[in-house]
Amino acid sequence: MICPKCGADNPEGTLFCEECDWRQDMPFRAAKKRNVNTLSLAVLACGVLSVALAFFVAMAGAAVGAVGLIVGGYAINAVRIVKPVNQNVLMVASAAGLLLSMIGFILGFANL
Ligand SMILES: [Zn+2]
Structure with a gap:
């Protein structure tokens, strides 16, 4: 069977991969790296x-901005800890999202 982690072809019935010792019945996902990608994009979104909403539905703009501020702070920390290959891009995306969230949050309140 094919190892879910490293892709090595192990004999049928092997419990641990002969290449990387990964348990063959455990699904492997490089979850963390994918998560910071998603996280940064979510912050940017x-x-x-929030900026777009602030002009039309002030309350929603402020609410989404608040979410962006919270998730943005978390995303920047997560990117720093995980250190993905595209760290700089994700940092910029998170920081831009954070900044936009702040603007949306303020605009939303100003338009209430
Ligand atoms: Zn393996």
């Missing part, structure tokens, strides 16, 4: 959405 929150930021853009």
